[in-house]
Amino acid sequence: MTDAQLLALLDNGLRQLQLQLPEGSNERLLSYVTALQKWNSAYNLTAIRDPKDMVVKHLLDSLAVSPLVRSGSLLDVGTGAGLPGLVLAMVRPDLQVDLLDSNSKKTRFLVQMTAQFGLKNVRVHHARVEQAQLPPQSQIISRAFASLSDFAHWCGHLLAGDGVLLAMKGLYPQDEIAALPAPFVVRESHALTVPFLDEARHLLVIGKQAA
Known part of the structure; x- marks a missing residue:
């Protein structure tokens, strides 16, 4: 697809999501896709190679959760190439986003x-989530990072008392929900x-139950 066709695809998708992004966001998001393609050959950032699929499965998939993410701070664990955290940070200046990944090639990207996009609301951390030392977080998001049980176990020490885990999933994960450890x-x-995208998508909001 040409750049113009990709831009039209993104515009169409944003209309369907009923999202109005800050001026210049669409072009910046497509520049991110271009960079992803460029770095992918050497850094293996994502298994998706086709730019059309990147727009749908990376950009629109990440942006679909935007209305459900509150303003303030957001920690994206196992962010990989910045999904969804970097994408959200590019279009949500009201968010302070911390991106965490244990893969040094991905954090280098x-x-x-x-730096390339001048994102003042992003910090990058190279660490394993269970060893990360960060202040208590009000929102921690993950996209196909781990089972819900592991997500809660590994991120529990980073979550503020009234904070929430935002788990991006495909099919509704009934078995994973049943296996959630207390007090989650x-x-x-x-x-x-x-x-x-003709695939199931869910966002689960998980919190700690009051004792």
């Missing part, structure tokens, strides 16, 4: 993207529709 409970479940 994230540092470069943060699912507070909300949202079925998402990602434009041009």
Whole structure:
């Protein structure tokens, strides 16, 4: 697809999601896709190679959760190439986003993207999540990072008392929900529709139950 066709695809998807992004966001998001393609050959950032699929499965998939993410701070664990955290940070200046990954090649890419796009609301951390030393977080998000049980176990020490885990999942993970350790409970479940993607998507909001 040409750049113009990719831009039209993104525009169409954003209309379907009913998202209005700050001026210049669309072009910046496509520049990110271009950089992803460029770095991918050497750094193996994502298994998706086709730019059209990157727009749908990376950009629109990440942006679909934006209305459900509160303003303030957001920690993205196992962020990989910056999904969804970097994408959200690019279009949500009201968010302070921390990107965490244990893969040094991926965090190197994230540092470069943060500088290239002048993102003052992004910090990049190279560490394993269970060893990360960060202040208590109000929101921690993950995209296909781990089972819900592992997500809660590994990130529990980083979560503020009233904070929430935001788990991006495909099919509704009934078995994973049943295996959640106390005191974690699912507070909300949202079925998402990602434009041009014929696959199930859910966002689960998980918090600690009061003793």
